[in-house]
Amino acid sequence: MRRSLPTRVGVAGGVLGLLLTTAACGGDSGGGGGGQAAEEGTTREDGPVALRMSWWGSDTRHAATQQLIELYQSQNEGVTVEGDFTGFADYFDRLATSTAGGDGPCVQQQDTRYVREYADRNALLDLTPYIEDGTIDTSNLDEAVATTGQVEDATYAIPTGVNAFTLVVDPQAYAAAGVPVPDDSSWTWDEMVQTAAQVTQATGGQVYGMQAMGLNGGDTNFEVYAREHGEALFDEDGQIGFTEETLVDWWNIEKEASESGAEPEPSTTVEVFNGGVDQALVATGRGASGFWWTNELPALTAGAGRELQFMQFPTEEGNGETGMYLKPAMFWAISSDCESPKEAALLINWLINSEDAVEIVKADRGLPVNTELREQIAPTLDAPGQAAVAFVEEITPDLQDPPALPPQGAGEVQAIMQRYTEQILFDQISVEDAASQFMSEVQSAIA
Structure with a gap:
């Protein structure tokens, strides 16, 4: 009998505060809490850029995300994206450890349970400047979840999609x-x-x-x-x-x-x-x-x-x-350790607003958070994807509002x-x- 998963998840939650506190005490590179404008850092104009991108999920998601990376690299000369994939059981334990070491993945898949924790400990970048200057376009995001990655007046995470x-x-x-x-x-x-x-x-x-x-x-x-x-x-x-x-x-x-x-x-x-x-x-x-x-x-x-x-x-x-209620399926966030935050923001914008990206991911990270693209790709989804669209449309009028981000x-x-x-x-x-x-x-x- 295997009983390891609850133990590993418990480790992720139990050591998270300690690890991130240690990381935060190491310097002031964090972007959390104050809505400070982020530096662009190294961009492709300065030379080749390498971004690490982390996610958890099934084999289906892993294969789709690898396709995303290959396509993005082909469309963005000078940018290399390194995939960092693991199962959910180990993901947040691994993320907390890398963050504590000052080596958090530039672009990271995040979960509702942890966004506030990471943001309050200065481990995530405030994305507000990139939203305000249009680097990350949020104009077509589903209003039900568009602001669910906010902590006070700062946005630390962008929903990948919606689900129930x-x-x-x-x-x-x-x-x-x-x-x-x-x-x-x-x-x-x-x-x-x-x-x-x-x-x-x-x-x-x-x-x-x-x-x-x-x-x-x-x-x-x-x-x-x-x-x-x-x-x-x-x-x-x-x-x-x-x-x-x-x-x-x-x-x-x-x-x-x-x-x-x-x-x-x-x-x-x-x-x-x-x-x-x-x-x-x-x-x-x-x-x-x-x-x-x-x-x-x-x-x-x-x-x-x-x-x-x-x-x-x-x-x-x-x-x-x-x-x-409708919930962000998950989020994209940027580590405050990222040396190329502008490039990371461009990647997130592409992930949520590119027709090419949505056609690859389909509904795996939730129904696309961009409502225009959701409507556009709905007829092209496989049977499970179309079933998800129909179900969400059916139940939405009776759903409650999503809860606020949970506490640390x-x-x-x-x-x-x-x-x-x-x-x-x-x-x-x-x-x-x-x-x-x-x-x-x-x-x-x-x-």
Whole structure:
């Protein structure tokens, strides 16, 4: 049984503050906090420029990003882009270490959980000057997420695209089990678990009804649940925004899913989680559903070899207000260590505003954040991409606004959530004790 991923993610969150504090104390090269104008640094006019660009993701994303790099280099003589790819499990641990050493990648894929942390510690460049002078054109960015990379009055990150965290289901798995796919316009959390258990039972455990919701994106899953109840993971002031009772209720749903057979036994659950998107139950034909981001559908479909579809989150009574929201799939940011920030900004602008770039990436980093290009490429997307466009368009009118960037230390929440979810599944702790200890640890992390 592999249990390494939660440990590695926890390392990334736990040492991040220490590493970045050490890095920030080494000098004043950071661009954070004050909205200071950035120097252009070395540009192609001065001679050959080399940029390091880092990202995480599936093999599909890796291949597409390599294509992007090759195309950009062919269109921009004198600029070389070095790819720095790793899986999500190691990404932020590696990024924190390189940043502490003054060697952060010039252009880096960032996540909502960490943008404020890096910005507040002067590890990211303020992109405002490049936006104001037009180097990075934000005029066509989706208004729902265009400013989600801001900390106070400074912009530290540009969204790559938009997506939503939702349920991905395999209709053929339901059909083979003789279980109807629920109506997601009116279904409840109880119905989700009961239906999933029926799938597992009908197939003799050959196909599980659902993948554990508290591990893969567990913090986001709970955030949606909390927002359904008028609460939040963090409020606008960066404080804990949910009650212990709400967390207990959510974890009890997970516990019921495990005990009823709706999801695999705990050891298999952890092994599947550690395998990432490529080993997801719906991607390997071993499951009927799981919670994933809309931009992950192409990779899931490629693994499954058949059509998968989206469903909206259930609600408590089946007709309540959804807690779902559009989120930046991820961000592009520039390290304050970058010696060629102007060139890095030009690369980011190309990544979000170039038709050539969008045609390569499609919807892998979320539906294109440039709304004009999104509309333009929608008919050219493969079936999963078109399904994502249609789903997002369908649900957008009912969605809540995206939350503000979480506070420093929020990057640890995912690992804390995973650890307590595992302990609950293995009967090592009660749900009530887990909820109490979780809230204490999160409070300490963001203090």
